[in-house]
Amino acid sequence: MTAQDQWFDSAITRLADPQNQRVWSIIVSLFGDLAQGPDDRISGAALTRIIQPMHVKPEAIRVALHRLRKDGWIDSARSGRSSEHHLTEFGRVQSAAVTPRIYDRAPKVPQNWHLLMSEGGGSLEDLLLTESYISIGRSAALGSGNVPSNCDDMVVFDVNARNVPDWLKSRLCPSDLIAACCCLADAVKEVRSTKPGEVDLTAAQIATLRTLIVHRWRRVVLRNPDLPPMFFPDDWRGPDCRDAVFALLDILPKPDLGALNAPI
Amino acid sequence: MTAQDQWFDSAITRLADPQNQRVWSIIVSLFGDLAQGPDDRISGAALTRIIQPMHVKPEAIRVALHRLRKDGWIDSARSGRSSEHHLTEFGRVQSAAVTPRIYDRAPKVPQNWHLLMSEGGGSLEDLLLTESYISIGRSAALGSGNVPSNCDDMVVFDVNARNVPDWLKSRLCPSDLIAACCCLADAVKEVRSTKPGEVDLTAAQIATLRTLIVHRWRRVVLRNPDLPPMFFPDDWRGPDCRDAVFALLDILPKPDLGALNAPI
Incomplete structure (x- = not known):
């Protein structure tokens, strides 16, 4: 096993959300990160290549896709022996609604x-x-x-x-959210600092790591209103976590859909 | 009966509070208006002269004074065959606490x-x-x-x-307060406008009318916070009532305590 493979495997363990590994939710994060455009498609094989390394069985991916189709998030089309999946109009609207908050590197706290x-x-x-x-x-x-x-x-x-007062701070920012934020900050920092100097990841591997990061960050940032700093408890590490998340995403640039979908 | 006597009698009827003619409360208003100083005294005879025309029996005045002594508002002292009454330190503190609001002709609404x-x-x-x-x-x-x-x-x-919103306006300024304010404004205007050109009231008669006005105004103004105008219902006539109250008080200048207490 190469240093790169070792790092990749331990990154997956480190970045996996200890609270929520629901596959349908991971797929939503994945499409939101990599295939939010109206013409974006991801093949079934590519989905498997991205998600399976997270220790998710192909059967679980099929069940999750079924659910997402039923709920109107995803549409699928056969093309020969393989299938292609894309966000529905509904799915894209939902995704677009939260994208600005998820990807905002320096959110402006409103003044008024x-x-x-x-x-x-x-x-x-x-x-x-x-x-x-x-x-x-x-x-x-x-x-x-x-x-x-x-x-x-x-x-x-x-x-x-x-x-x-403290009672309001901890209502806005409960201790489980503070813990989730600290834990994610530590994880992304460690993954970044342990990365070997030279790595040559596949498009799917990059997508795997990005999906894990975005999925977990989404679940922190969307629970956290953009209030002035005085509303937060002293042990809230939101800005630190945000910086660390983007520092890691920056060294894992979004892969091209063509490269992702290309048969191996 | 002279025109002045007729006017004085109908003024008493018009100015009497339809809601509250509790004698102890009237005496509190009276001392607050006329004898709030630490050395101010009002004789029992003067009290009777001021209050009896309000259709209050001497016995009711005695009962009220007894209660006020028991509650620590008033102290009384015998002097020969008559008695003298004055506010206690406690009574003066209570009275002084509300005096600025009662006698404020143009209250400044706080900015902050x-x-x-x-x-x-x-x-x-x-x-x-x-x-x-x-x-x-x-x-x-x-x-x-x-x-x-x-x-x-x-x-x-x-x-x-x-x-x-309306629900807050009517909570801050309930309909009975609006009605009490309107009713007082109408009463003081009528009393002022029907006054004969020349009147020659005794000190006690002036004190009677002033006490009735101040007593009733106190019960409107102290229920009414000094909020910006937008907090008040449209039919709130507070400023109009205040102007009318002071216009009437101004033609009934505070009598001298010496004149009030002088034996007739």
Whole structure:
């Protein structure tokens, strides 16, 4: 076994999400990273080459693809003896909605925040579901930018935070999220620092590593609102983790779909 | 009966609070208006002359004074065959605490507001009791000026109100308060406009009318936080009422205590 193979294997172990290795979710991350365009296709053989090294059985890939088709995320087409898969229009919309946050290297924290307070229930809950509002207690939500038009029945304050108590910090950033973030930061740093000087990875190998990184980062960054630093607990390592994630992705540049799909 | 006597009698009827003619409370208003100084005394005879025209029996005045002594508001001293009454230190502190708001002709609405949000109950409730905070919902309170020092466990936002919904307006300014304010504004305007050109009221008569006005105004103004105009319902007539109250007080200048206490 070469140094490169050893590194690749241990990188897979290190980067695998200890919490969630659901195959359908990994496939969603994979398409979001590598084949989000309307004409992008990934062959069944390429999918297997990318995912199987994560210790996922071909049968599990088939089951996951079946589920994703049923849920309207993925469409598949036969072409001779092989098959080709692509995101549906629905799948691309879902994917595109989160892509900017996942791939933002230096997210700008909004300057203008407002607080909505409802008399109780109803319209505020709708808003929390449909817009990117951050719930603070039972009947208040924090948001940035323009106030939505349907807020006549709410108290609307422009706000500037002056104190954020621990109970709110740990509600916004619970300890499991802090731990997941630390753990990912450590993993990507170690994978990067242990990489042999010269490696010659295949397109599929690069895709395997990228998918693992993006999948796991997605599950940290999307749970984490872009609030000013004072809202975060002291042990939150979000910015450190983000830097480490992109430092590793940068040395694993996105492979070409043609190269990925090319029969070996 | 002279035109002046007729006017005085109908003014008493018009100015009497339809909701609260509790005698001890009227006496508190009276001392607050006329005898708030540490050396100020009002004789029992003067008290009777001021309050009896409000259709209050001497016995009711005695009972009220007894209660006020028991509660530590008033002290009384015998002097020969008559008695003299004065506010205690406690009574003066209580009275002084509300005097600025009652007699403010043009209250300045604070420019800087903050919102405190608690995780639930506890410290916020204490604050609502001890400081001049305005409750907004179960776990939030609006205040002006400096943030108290004991707010580490609360979310503190500097705020600027952009929308105040009807439910909050009518919570801050319920319909009975709006009605009480309208009714008082109408009463003081009518009393002023029907005053005969020339009147020659005794010190006690002036004190009677002033006490009725201040007593009723106190019960409107102290229920009404000094919030920016956008927090008030459209039918709130607070500023109009305030102007009318002071216009009437201005033609009934505070009588001298010596004149009030002088035996007739």
